[in-house]
Amino acid sequence: MEERMHINWYPGHMKKTKELLQTSLSLVDIVVEVVDSRIPLASKNPDIDKIAANKPRIIVLNKEDLANPSMTGKWIDYYQKKGFIAIAMNASSGNGLDRLITAIDRAYSAQKEKFLSKGMINRAPRIMIVGIPNSGKSSLINKLTGRKSAHTGDRPGVTKGKQWVRVKGNLEMLDTPGILWPKFEDDRVAMLLAFTGAIKDDVLNVEEIGFQLLHRIKNMDHTLIEKRYGIEVDPEQETIEIMNEIAYERKFILRGKEIDYHRTGQTILNEFRAGLIGKVTLETPPEHDNKSDVED
Structure with missing residues (x-):
């Protein structure tokens, strides 16, 4: 993905x-x-x-x-x-x-x-x-x-x-009502907004967003995933394999033994947003940033 x-x-x-x-x-x-x-x-x-x-x-x-x-x-x-x-x-x-x-x-x-x-x-x-x-x-x-x-x-x-x-x-x-800006110049920003629910899930690919969130958390602190989902995580392990293990652990399996990636992705998003995975900050302050937050 x-x-x-x-x-x-x-x-x-x-x-x-x-x-x-x-x-x-x-x-x-x-x-x-x-x-x-x-x-x-x-x-x-x-x-x-x-x-x-x-x-x-x-x-x-x-x-x-x-x-x-x-x-x-x-x-x-x-x-x-x-x-x-x-x-x-x-x-x-x-x-x-x-x-x-x-x-x-x-x-x-x-x-x-x-x-x-x-x-x-x-x-x-x-x-x-x-x-x-x-x-x-x-x-x-x-x-x-x-x-x-x-x-x-x-x-x-x-x-x-x-x-x-x-x-x-x-x-x-x-x-005043909440507002977003006309377009996302940076895919990273759009992804982060999707993780936290600032963009409605029904206009997103929940499987993809859940996968990307899991990937970020794995790279930040894989022990959070282990504690929440009761699985062992190797930091070098492919994220899709971890997502599969979560699906098996939660029994998110469709007929034909296929993994329900939509339900798995939605669960990851919901539990992150509720703080159940842990206290997670997805951005770090820019270092030596002398430029404005606004791009001309």
Whole structure:
């Protein structure tokens, strides 16, 4: 199986969302971008860097409970060196919410001082929350408000339309639907987004994606596969052989003793996304990276 993907997925509502971001940006003071801690660069939309270049930025590395803690720390350092305020949290449980509130206060301090110096009453910070589908953006808003003010779901793209949400009595947040970018210039990025569920499974080859994810985990730490599936893994072993062993162990066998690769691939994806295979981070921070995240 080859690691190639040909995805050009840019639904109409995502085009409208990008336009919404551009027109709404003048209304907000701070942009909070939610990314997936397991793929902190691939899940960061480069469109946001272009659209919000002149606004204070906070990067929320969400789903920290599913990622390697050591790698999450390295990613926080990476983004801070690039001029962002970066924090890690778990939006589903609310762990790290206090760090976000502190980060918001820090990002707004300059604007607050500006108001006070002019003798103006300090108004509430206005914040835009952005993120690709399935990043946990809606879950974050629900935790900030203490109620289910934004619709959430396991499938990407559940949040619809523009919502102003009042938080902590005086903080205003503008929620927008998750957006992807028009096309994937890098197959690696598309693959990583597929692994984490940012791209709907029904537009993908689940067998291929499951195989590629298994291959990556094998190369990172094959013991994770051994512990989860109860099989012995040789680091030099072909990935397809390991996938076969998982299928036999789980009894994913069709009539004629053929392996059900679709069910096997889907199982690998589901268990990775649920954190059952372990705390896995699929990207490492670029070394000596002096270039922008945005490719011109």
